[in-house]
Amino acid sequence: MEYKLPKSKSVTQFLIVNLEQDVSQRPNQPYNRSLLSDLEVTQSFEDFIKNVDTQMNYTLELLNVE
Numbered sequence: 001m002e003y004k005l006p007k008s009k010s011v012t013q014f015l016i017v018n019l020e021q022d023v024s025q026r027p028n029q030p031y032n033r034s035l036l037s038d039l040e041v042t043q044s045f046e047d048f049i050k051n052v053d054t055q056m057n058y059t060l061e062l063l064n065v066e
Helices: 045-049 054-063
Strands: 002-004 011-013
Touching: none
Parallel strands: none
Antiparallel strands: 002 011
């Protein structure tokens, strides 16, 4: 599919794909939503103010487990 912006006349293209995966739906998973994580990481207000990426740090800690 191609889309042309009216003022700038810039043209962008993208594909339309109907992709269905063979993954069973979980009871807490809303329809048309990607898979939900088993882990929940919340960012504190302090981390937000300090621009700390809480989710990335948590993930890196998980990967470093020996």
